[in-house]
Amino acid sequence: MELETISTGDELVRGRSPDTNAPWIARRAAEEGVARTRHTTVGDDLEALAAAFAEAGARADLVVVTGGLGPTEDDLTREAAARAAGVGLVFRPDLLEEIEARLAARGLPRIPGNRVQARLPEGAEPLPNPLGTAPGMRMAIGRAEFFFLSGVPGEMERMFDESVRPVLRERGGGAAARETIAAFGWPEARVDEALADLWPRRDVRLGLTAESGVIRIHLEAEGPGGRERVARRAEEVRRRLGKIALEAPDLPRSVALLLARRGAVLATAESCTGGLVGKLLTDVPGISAHYAGGVVAYADAVKRDLLGVRASTLSAHGAVSEPVAREMAEGVRARLGATLGVSVTGVAGPGGGSEEKPVGLVHFAVAAPDGTSATRRRFPGDRRVVRRLAANVALALVRRWLRNA
Amino acid sequence: MELETISTGDELVRGRSPDTNAPWIARRAAEEGVARTRHTTVGDDLEALAAAFAEAGARADLVVVTGGLGPTEDDLTREAAARAAGVGLVFRPDLLEEIEARLAARGLPRIPGNRVQARLPEGAEPLPNPLGTAPGMRMAIGRAEFFFLSGVPGEMERMFDESVRPVLRERGGGAAARETIAAFGWPEARVDEALADLWPRRDVRLGLTAESGVIRIHLEAEGPGGRERVARRAEEVRRRLGKIALEAPDLPRSVALLLARRGAVLATAESCTGGLVGKLLTDVPGISAHYAGGVVAYADAVKRDLLGVRASTLSAHGAVSEPVAREMAEGVRARLGATLGVSVTGVAGPGGGSEEKPVGLVHFAVAAPDGTSATRRRFPGDRRVVRRLAANVALALVRRWLRNA
Numbered sequence: 001m002e003l004e005t006i007s008t009g010d011e012l013v014r015g016r017s018p019d020t021n022a023p024w025i026a027r028r029a030a031e032e033g034v035a036r037t038r039h040t041t042v043g044d045d046l047e048a049l050a051a052a053f054a055e056a057g058a059r060a061d062l063v064v065v066t067g068g069l070g071p072t073e074d075d076l077t078r079e080a081a082a083r084a085a086g087v088g089l090v091f092r093p094d095l096l097e098e099i100e101a102r103l104a105a106r107g108l109p110r111i112p113g114n115r116v117q118a119r120l121p122e123g124a125e126p127l128p129n130p131l132g133t134a135p136g137m138r139m140a141i142g143r144a145e146f147f148f149l150s151g152v153p154g155e156m157e158r159m160f161d162e163s164v165r166p167v168l169r170e171r172g173g174g175a176a177a178r179e180t181i182a183a184f185g186w187p188e189a190r191v192d193e194a195l196a197d198l199w200p201r202r203d204v205r206l207g208l209t210a211e212s213g214v215i216r217i218h219l220e221a222e223g224p225g226g227r228e229r230v231a232r233r234a235e236e237v238r239r240r241l242g243k244i245a246l247e248a249p250d251l252p253r254s255v256a257l258l259l260a261r262r263g264a265v266l267a268t269a270e271s272c273t274g275g276l277v278g279k280l281l282t283d284v285p286g287i288s289a290h291y292a293g294g295v296v297a298y299a300d301a302v303k304r305d306l307l308g309v310r311a312s313t314l315s316a317h318g319a320v321s322e323p324v325a326r327e328m329a330e331g332v333r334a335r336l337g338a339t340l341g342v343s344v345t346g347v348a349g350p351g352g353g354s355e356e357k358p359v360g361l362v363h364f365a366v367a368a369p370d371g372t373s374a375t376r377r378r379f380p381g382d383r384r385v386v387r388r389l390a391a392n393v394a395l396a397l398v399r400r401w402l403r404n405a
Numbered sequence: 406m407e408l409e410t411i412s413t414g415d416e417l418v419r420g421r422s423p424d425t426n427a428p429w430i431a432r433r434a435a436e437e438g439v440a441r442t443r444h445t446t447v448g449d450d451l452e453a454l455a456a457a458f459a460e461a462g463a464r465a466d467l468v469v470v471t472g473g474l475g476p477t478e479d480d481l482t483r484e485a486a487a488r489a490a491g492v493g494l495v496f497r498p499d500l501l502e503e504i505e506a507r508l509a510a511r512g513l514p515r516i517p518g519n520r521v522q523a524r525l526p527e528g529a530e531p532l533p534n535p536l537g538t539a540p541g542m543r544m545a546i547g548r549a550e551f552f553f554l555s556g557v558p559g560e561m562e563r564m565f566d567e568s569v570r571p572v573l574r575e576r577g578g579g580a581a582a583r584e585t586i587a588a589f590g591w592p593e594a595r596v597d598e599a600l601a602d603l604w605p606r607r608d609v610r611l612g613l614t615a616e617s618g619v620i621r622i623h624l625e626a627e628g629p630g631g632r633e634r635v636a637r638r639a640e641e642v643r644r645r646l647g648k649i650a651l652e653a654p655d656l657p658r659s660v661a662l663l664l665a666r667r668g669a670v671l672a673t674a675e676s677c678t679g680g681l682v683g684k685l686l687t688d689v690p691g692i693s694a695h696y697a698g699g700v701v702a703y704a705d706a707v708k709r710d711l712l713g714v715r716a717s718t719l720s721a722h723g724a725v726s727e728p729v730a731r732e733m734a735e736g737v738r739a740r741l742g743a744t745l746g747v748s749v750t751g752v753a754g755p756g757g758g759s760e761e762k763p764v765g766l767v768h769f770a771v772a773a774p775d776g777t778s779a780t781r782r783r784f785p786g787d788r789r790v791v792r793r794l795a796a797n798v799a800l801a802l803v804r805r806w807l808r809n810a
Contacts, residue, residue, distance in 0.1 A: 013441050015431025016623060017614050018423075022446075026420025036418050037453065039446035041427075048442060055460070189516045192477040199478045207449075208477065209416040210557075218421065268680075268701065274687025275673075275680030278701040282679025285755050285788055293703035295711070296673065296683040302698040302741055306711065336707055350690055380511075380536055383690055385559045 001171055003029055004038045004060040006052055008067040008077060013043040021066045021156050032168040033176045049080035057142025064164060067151025069134050071113025077148055082121035085141045089119040095126060095135060102133045127163045131155045177226035179234045181217045184251055184396050185244035191215050194240045204233040212388040251395040252280045258402035259290035266398060267338035268294030269307055269328040271345040276391040292336045307331030320345050320357050322374045329367035341367040344394045348383045362390045366397050406576055408434055409443045409465040411457055413472040413482060418448040426471045426561050437573040438581045454485035462547025469569060472556030474539050476518025482553055487526035490546045494524040500531060500540060507538045532568045536560045582631035584639045586622045589656055589801050590649035596620050599645045609638040617793040656800040657685045663807035664695035671803060672743035673699030674712055674733040676750040681796040697741045712736035725750050725762050727779045734772035746772040749799045753788045767795045771802050
């Protein structure tokens with residue numbers, strides 16, 4: 001079963017608006033055991049639309065198109081679909097009546113474009129759009145069955161669930177068994193190598209994604225016994241990854257889980273990350289029992305006054321140094337009465353680097369009941385990349401202490 | 406000049422990871438006056454990749470492909486490009502040496518896959534990847550020139566700017582005149598209405614996007630006098646939006662600019678946003694002279710001990726209240742010796758709401774030399790939405806004080 005999606009609209013093809021529809025459809029289809037094979041974005045151009053429809057119709061079994069059904073001049077989906085199918089457009093008075101009734105019910109004015117919305121390609125069947133005014137449509141183009149949905153996310157999602165999902169459920173291979181394992185601490189290539197002999201085995205398909213040092217291994221299997229195969233393979237993957245396999249889908253949730261397990265409370269002292277570590281931790285609902293808060297010590301005076309870093313340490317070693325990282329972590333732990341304090345101080349760039357302390361150099365410390373440990377790292381990349389990696393390393397150091405203690 | 410993009414990877418075609426590369430490229434190309442005509446996403450499937458490359462090569466002038474250049478088994482871009490061009494792969498010992506030197510410089514191990522990364526389709530030219538280990542490539546397929554870039558956003562952006570952008574600049578129709586105005590404070594519909602008669606005027610095209618309350622109006626015009634037309638229309642748009650039109654492309658940069666203009670220093674006291682306001686401010690390079698830092702006061706004890714919020718205020722009004730917001734802002738201003746203190750305390754959800762203090766209720770205060778003002782808002786949406794909107798409102802309140810003072 002080959003599923004494709006097509007998103008239409010100048011704002012999408014020019015990159016002005018993010019396309020949330022197409023990934024949503026892919027995820028929804030995966031839940032029904034159908035893997036999307038291709039996605040296409042085209043602008044509001046009649047020929048380009050008709051060509052994209054005809055090409056997908058020659059390749060796929062099922063195609064979901066979003067957008068271009070509105071009443072304005074750049075809504076060309078109906079006309080392009082008719083052209084791709086080689087049929088004419090038929091005016092449907094019943095649809096116009098329905099559209100006008102919906103507009104009236106919402107106190108919206110009729111416009112001439114509504115007449116255009118009531119024209120469907122010959123042989124097309126209107127699809128209900130419970131949250132909007134204009135119906136979608138369902139028709140064959142080439143060998144594929146096409147579903148044309150609204151481009152407005154709320155309307156699209158409702159139309160998809162009512163009209164497309166039952167078809168996927170019926171024709172899809174049945175939901176695939178799926179599991180994702182997140183890991184942090186090795187480069188992607190080392191993870192790949194550790195799983196080298198598992199990639200070619202087709203009983204469970206493996207995929208790998210990486211973002212800011214967090215590597216995710218996706219396992220998937222269809223058919224009878226799929227769930228058991230995925231569970232066994234996931235256990236094998238976890239065994240090979242050892243300590244770097246996270247307890248939860250991401251670092252903040254792993255830290256939250258381990259804090260809860262140990263009944264520990266964390267506090268953060270951030271310089272170059274400026275609050276990002278706190279933000280990531282508080283993305284996790286319900287963390288308030290185990291995250292006290294922290295200090296964003298961007299200025300040296302704040303490191304001194306709120307964290308108790310000694311002026312002599314700052315002047316002797318500079319703000320980006322191991323001794324300052326240690327005193328920050330110890331200070332935030334003591335002043336917030338937390339079990340653990342973690343600190344980050346570094347040069348995020350683009351300015352502020354020197355030969356001795358280049359952009360990307362970051363010092364970390366974890367202050368704990370059994371003492372304080374410090375780490376330094378040098379990250380490649382720009383300010384954004386350095387800050388994200390630094391925040392993740394800070395979380396990973398907390399996780400390590402919680403696992404080992 | 407027809408530009409297409411192709412994103413590769415199972416994680417993208419299945420909808421597991423968001424594709425930020427393709428919209429970024431479209432926006433960057435638009436800055437050079439080149440409008441993308443089509444985008445395609447395909448998975449890690451050799452035949453599907455080769456077909457997508459060949460089709461785009463038959464249609465477009467220039468194609469930018471991202472992803473699939475890594476050292477793992479599902480990195481198939483090189484092989485698919487060779488197949489689409491009808492050529493073989495050639496092993497380049499010089500590239501392997503370069504890759505291994507880069508790995509060594511970062512202390513990473515060599516793996517067998519690195520040898521695969523040193524194979525290029527016949528006739529392809531390697532493209533430098535300054536932030537990564539594997540080179541990209543440039544080659545002809547069909548009538549189009551292809552640029553193959555890393556799928557890692559940081560690496561891709563650098564490669565694009567160094568290798569692709571100059572080509573677009575040379576061949577693009579001459580950059581269209583363009584300006585974007587960011588605004589914050591009105592609902593989208595009100596902005597739309599304020600500009601109603603400007604939409605149909607074709608001498609300057611208008612577009613509107615919205616994200617977490619920040620509305621952006623995009624103006625664009627081609628041809629002779631385009632720059633002047635855009636400048637005049639932008640002035641008109643700014644006039645109609647009045648105080649809600651920002652000084653910079655986003656709220657953090659507007660605040661940074663106004664702080665610098667007034668020589669003021671800001672401090673933040675965050676509860677429900679957990680560091681997000683600080684994170685947003687420190688996304689701006691060079692803000693350290695005007696942002697001292699702040700306190701993430703997630704626990705009530707931190708509000709008391711580090712910010713000086715009185716225990717009696719907390720017990721009488723609760724943490725999510727105007728009096729606590731006021732004392733937080735005043736406390737952080739005094740303790741960090743800042744010109745301005747801003748505070749956020751609210752119920753981000755999903756838990757913690759009550760009839761009196763529902764999820765989405767957030768109190769803010771700005772403590773300034775002329776006194777403290779407080780604001781409350783009730784946001785719709787989930788935890789993530791509430792936190793983002795709350796952070797933006799906090800920044801907007803600081804901006805308002807800086808503009809009016």
